[in-house]
Amino acid sequence: MANQTGSDKLVSENIAIPNPAGLHARPAAVLATKAKSFQSDIKILFGDLSANAKSVVGIMGLSTRKGDIVRIEASGEDAAEALNELTQLIKDACGEDEHEAPPATTAPAQPVQQQPIIVDANLLTGVGASPGIAIGRIYHHRIQEFDIPEHGLAYTDEQARFLKALADASSQIEDIKVRLKEPAKQAIMSMHQELLQDPDLMAHTYTNLGEGKSAAWSWRDAFTAYSARLEAQGNAFLGERANDIRDIGRRVLALLAGVEHVEIDVPEGSILIAEDLTPSDTAALDPVKVKGFCTRTGGATSHVAILARSFGIPAVCGIDQQALLIPEGGQAIIDGSLGTLRLAPTKEQLEAAEAEIKKIEARRAEESALSQNEAKTSDGTRIEVVANIRNATDAREAIVKGAEGVGLLRSEFLFDNRDTAPSEEEQAQEYCAVAKALGSERTLVVRTLDVGGDKPLSYMPLPKEDNPFLGLRGIRVGLERPDILRTQLRAILQAAPYAKLHIMFPMIASIDELREAKAILAEEQASMGVKDVKVGIMVEVPSTAVMAERFAKEVDFFSIGTNDLTQYVLAMDRGHPQLAKQADALHPGVLAMIAMTCEGAKKHGKWVGVCGGLASDERAAPLLVGMGVTELSASIPSIPSVKATLSRWRLDECNQLAKDILEKATTAEVREHLAKTAR
Template sequence: MNNSTQASRLDLFAPLSGVVVAIESVPDPVFAQKMVGDGVSIDPISNLLLAPVAGKVTQLHSSKHAITITTPAGIEVLIHIGLDTVMLRGEGFTIKATEGSEVKVGQPLIEFNADLVARKALSLLTQIVITTGDKVVKYIPTTKKTVVAGQDVVLSLDLAGATVVGQVAAADTAIQSGAIIVPNPTGLHARPAAVLANTAKTFKSDLKLLRADDEANAKSVVSIMGLEVQHGDSIFVKATGPDAAQAVKALAELIASGSGEECGGVATAVAAKHVPKPQARPVLKSNDPNMLMGVSASPGLAVGYIFQVKQEVIDVAETGDTPELEKHRLEKALKDAFEQLETLKGEIADPVKAEIFVAHQELLSDPDLLDLVSVGINQGKSAGFAWRAAFTSYADKLAKLKNEVLAGRANDIRDVGRRVLCLIAGIKEAALEVPNDAILIAEDLTPSDTASLDRNKVLGFCTVGGGATSHVAILARSLNIPAICGIEEIALQLANGTPVILEGSKGCLRLNPSVEEINNIRERQVKLAKRQAEELETAFEPATTTDGVCVEVVANIGGLEEAQQSVKLGGEGVGLLRSEFLYLERTNAPTEAEQDKIYSDIAKSLGKDRTFVVRTLDVGGDKPLPYLPMSAEENPFLGVRGVRLCLAEPELLHTQIRAILRSAEHAKLAIMFPMITSLEEVREVKRIVAEEKAALGVTSPVQVGIMVEVPATAVMAEIFASEVDFFSIGTNDLTQYTLAMDRGHPKLAKEADAMHPGVLRLIANTVKGAHAHGKWVGVCGGIASDPAAVPLLIGMGVDELSVSVPAIPAVKALVRKLSKADCQQLAAEVLQMGTVAEVRARLAQQLTD
C-alpha cells in the first residue's frame, strides 16, 4: 500500500445553492448537538446535490436522502438532505451516483423534488457533517450568507496529519440470505428485535437486515425496530466478515422461527401477500362533558380519585470532563441499570411479561445507540447530555412510525433512557407515593412504573399516550389493573382528588359522579360479587325454564384451555370452536397430526355426553393467512372468506375435515361451515364430509350444520333446513351484512346493533324454517351472552345459547328464572316494533319486571 503526505487544508464546496446556517441552529438535537459530527447546514434553493469533495461514495442510504463520501485522506463527509426525510422511504429522491463509485467535486449525487420533500418532511435544511472528527484540527465555515453550488467553499478543514491511501485492502466478500418471511404477528417489535440483535452480536461480521430499499444494523435493537418490519414482510440477512456464512445461516433461521416468539415454525420464502397498510387509530372523543374517551387497555371497573403523575426533569450539564472519565460514568450507569432490570424481572411472575425487561436490558448494549453517545462524548459533551440526546432522538423517531406496535416501543426506550440518566446524574427516583383509591392520570407511564404500582392503593390508570398493544397495557392486563390508553388530553388538567369512575372495558372515564352514583356502583360491585358466587354454586344445574323447557347453554371457545374452563363453569358443551386459532399467527398451515391432536384433546376434555361443534376455517380477505397468498380485495368482508376460501383450497379443507372427524369418538361431534350462501356449497361440503368419513371408517354420528351469517341464508332457512342437521346464527356478521355496516367501523359500530328489528326478524325466520324440518338452532353471536337478549331468543324458539366462557353460570341462572310462555309473549311483542330504541327499552323493562 502506497501512502503519501496529504495537505493540511481541505476545502468543501457547497453541494447546494442556498443560505448558510450554523449547524447549532438546526432543529434536530442529533445535528445541533453535533452527535454525528461538526459541520454546516444549507437552506437550499436548488434541488441537485453536488459532490462537495472528491472521493469515493462509501455509503448511500437506502432512503436516498443521505450519502457519505470518503476522501483519499480518509475524511468521511456525510451530506444529509432535509430533516426526518428517512420517513419518506426514498419518495421524491433520484440517485445520480452509485455506492462504491469515485466522484469529482461538483459531480451530481442526488436530485430531489424540493416541493414534495418540503411538504412531507420536517425541513429541507441540508447538513454537511464530518463524521471523522478525530482527523480534524479546526473547522472553518464560510463567512458568506449565501453560497452557489459547486462554486463557493462552504467549509474548510485543517487536518491532523492525514495520509493518502493509494490502495485499499479488499473487503471481505458479502454473503446474503434468500428471502425470509417474517412470521411474528406484530413484526419485529422490541422483544424479537432484542433476541435477534443479541444473537447478531455473537458474530464478528458486519450484519445488516434488508427490506426492499431499506436496511438496518442487525446488532442494534433500535435500528431493527426503525426498519418497521411487519408480519409477512420479506427480508434478507447480509453479512460481511470472517464468519459471514455462519452468521447469515443463524440469523435467517432465527428470523424464520419467530426470533423467540411462538409463531408456528420455520418460514419459507413464498409469494408476497397483500398486507393492508397500518391504519391510524381513530381519535375518540365524547360529546358528554363528564365523559372522557380512550382505548381499552385492560378491562375492569374502578371507582376512585384522580392522582396526576408527572415526571421530574433531570438536569445534566452539557459540557463534560475528559472523554475517558465520561465514558467510565456511562459504563457504570449501564451496568447498574442492567442489575436493576434483573431485579425487576424477578418481580414479574409471568415469564412472558418478564421478557419485556429482557428487551430493556438489550437496549443498554445497543451499538447504534452507544455509538451515537460515544460521538457526543468525544465532542466534549457530558455522559448524561450525550446519553439523553441519543435516546431521545431514537425514541422520537420510533414514535413517528405508522405501525402502532413499533411506535409504542418509543416508550420503552424512554424508560430505559431515564433509568440510565438517573444513575449518571446520581439521582434516585423515589417510589411513586399515591393516596388510597387512586386513579392515576399520566401523559405516559413506563413499563417500569406499571410493574411497580402499589395494587393496594392504585385502582386503575389512564394515559394520554400508548395503546392496547403497548407493553404498559400488557403489564396492566397481567396485573389485573383496569386501564385506558390514548385518553383525551384534557384528562391531564383534572385536579387531584376528583372523583371518577373508570370503565376499562369500555375505554371511558366518567367525571364528577355524585356520591349517590358512587355508592350505587360500589353496592353493585358487592351485589355482583355475591350474585356471581351464587351462580357458580348452581352452575351444574340444567338451564330449564320455570315451565320445564330445557335450553342448552354451551361455550364459544378458541382452544383447549377455554374448553377445560367451560366444563368447570357448568358448560354443557362447545357451540363454537373457532378453529382458525390453529392457522393464524404462523407461517405454514398446521399439519393434519397437529390438528388431530388438538381437536381430540378438546373433545376428550368435554366427554362423550357433551356437544362439540367445530367451525371450519373462517379466514379470508379480512383475516389473511401469510402462507396462503391472496389478491388484494376492495371489500374483503364481501370477498373470498369462510367456506368460499376453503372450497377454493380443497386440500386445506380435506385435511381439516379428516382431523376433525378423528375426534368423533370422544364427544358428540358436529361440524359447522361458515359463510354459507347457497345450496351448492352445502351439498359440496356434505359430500366432502361423507367421503372423508367413509375413508377413515368413522362410525360415530357426526352432525353437519351451517352458520347463518348472510341475510340470503336466513331468508331461505326452510330450504336449507332440509339439507342440514342444525343452524347456528352468527349475529355479529348477520347484523353487519343486514345493515350494511362494518361492525369494526369507528363511527358506525355502535349503530350496528343486533337488536335492529330487521336482524331480529331474520333470526325468527331462521328458527321457524329450522323447526319446520325438526332441526335445532343455536345462537353463537354476541347477543347470546346478553342478559337483555336471552328472554327474547328463548321466546323466538332458539334451542341453544353458545356464550363466552365466563358468562356460562350467569346465563344458565337467568334461564332458570324465565318462563318460556312469557318469553314467547315478549318476542311476539318485540317483533312488531320498528326501531332499536323501542326494542332496547322493552328488553330493559323485562329485566326489571
C-alpha cells in the same frame, strides 16, 4: 408490478392502505414479522418518508391512515418474492379484523366529554376507560428516575451489558405472561417482547454505542426519541403505542442502571394516581388493593385501559392535571363509566356511591353463584350457554366461568402467524387437548378454517379481489383448497373420542356448497372409521337464513354468526369508519333473519345457536330465546351474566318479548324496548 430502480432495487406498485387506522401497532407487527422472514433489505416508502419494513416502530412512525398510498422497496436475493408477498399482505390489511374483540375490551360507549359540564372544583374529569365505581384513598405512583452516565466503557463491554439487559427484560416479561394466563393479555406482553428486538431501536442504540456512549444512555436516547416521534404524529393510536415503547424502555433501563424494576405495591383500598402507567405495571396491579386508577395520559383504546377492563378495575385516562397535585390519603370516588374523580365527597355522595357499589356487587355475586348451574329460564326451560374459544387454555377458563361446552372453536389460531400450514399432527394435538379439557359429556363445536377476504394467510395467497367480503371466504377457500380442508377434517376427527364432537362449516351460502363439504367429510370419516359426529353450518348470509327450512333437512344444527350476518343483511362493511355504528345486530332486518332461521330449523327438529357478538349481550339473551334459539355461545367473561339473566325470565315472557321486538321498525326502538324490560 415491480419496477427496477437501479442498484438491484425493486419497487412495488402503489398500494392503498385499507386498515381503518392505518398501519398502527397490530398490522405493523404483522408486516414487520413477515418482512423479517426475507433476507433482503426492505423499506416502506410513504411520500418523502421511508421506514425499515422489519421495524414495528419504524412502520408506526410513518403515521399512515386509511387510503394512504405506500410502496415497498427491496434489494437482495429474495427481493422479488418479498415485494409480491408484502404487497399482497398490505392489500389484505395485514389480516386485521378489529371487530372480533371480546366485549371485555370494548371501550365505554359514552366518553366523559359528552356529559353535562359541571362547575365543581372537587370533580376532576377525564375519559372513562374502564367502567365501575369505587371509593378509596388517593395514592400516587411516581416514575422511577435513574442516574445515567453518558459515557461508557469499551464498546464490547457496553454491548454485552446491553444484550444481557435485553435478555433479562424479555425473561421478566415472560414471567408476567405466565401469571396473566389469558391470551388477550399475553398478546400485549408478546408485542413488548417484539419491541425489544425492533431493528430501528437497535440501530439507534448501536450508533450511540459506536460514539462511546454508555449502553444505558444509548438505549434511553433511542426509546425516548422514538416514543416522542410517535406522540408528535397527532394520531391517538400512535400516541398510545408510545407508552408501550416507554414501558419496555424503562424496564431495560432499570436493568442497565442496576436498579430493580419495582412492581407497584399500594396500600389496600387505594385509588392510584399517575402521570402514566405502563401496560406491564397495570398487568401487575393487585385488584384487591387497587380500587381504581387515574392517569394523565392514555385513552380508552390504550393497552392500559384494555387491561383495566379485563381486571374489572375502574379507570379514568386523560385526567385533569390537578390530579397529580392531590395530597395522598384523601378519600375519593372514581367513576370509570363517567370518567370522573370526586374529591372530598360529602356524606350523601358517599352513601349514593356505596349504594351503587352494593347493587353492582349483589348482581355479580348472583351471577357467580349461578355460573356453575345449568342455564335455564325461571320456569325450567333448558338453554345451553357455551363459550367461544381459541385453544385448550380458553376451554379450561370457560369451564371455570360456567360454560357448559364450546359452541365455537376458532381453528384459525392454528393457522395464524406462521409461514406454513400446520400439519395434521399439529392440529390433532390441539383439537384433542381442547376436547380432553372439556370431557366426554360436553359439546365441542369446531368451525373449519374461516379465512380469506378480510382474514388472509401469508402462505395461502388468494387472488386480489375488489370486494373481499364477497369473494373467497370461509368454506369457499376450503373447497378451493381441498387438500387443506381434508387435512383439517382428519385432525378434527381425532378429537371425537374425547368430547361430543360437532363440525361446522363457515360461510355456507348454497345447498351445493354444503353437499360438497359434507361429501369430503364423509369420505374422511369412512377412511378413519369415525361415526357419531354432528354436522352444522354457520348462518352468516341472507340466502342461508331464507332457505333455513331446506338447509335444516341436511344438517344437524345451525349457529348464527351475527357479526357477518349483520353486514351482509345491511350491506354495511362492519369495518367502515362511518357506518360501523349503524351495522347493529339489533337492527330489525337482522332480527327477522334470526327468527326466520329458527322457524326453518324448528320444522325439522334442529337446534339453533348464536355464536356471534349478540350472544354475549345479556340484554339480548331473552330476546334470542324467545325467537327460538336454544344455545348461546358467548365470550368467556360474559358467561355468568348471560346465565343469570336467563334465570330471571320465564319462557312465555321471552316469547312475548320477541313478538314485541319483531314489530319494531328501527334499531333505536329495539334498544329502547330492551332497556325498559332489562332485569
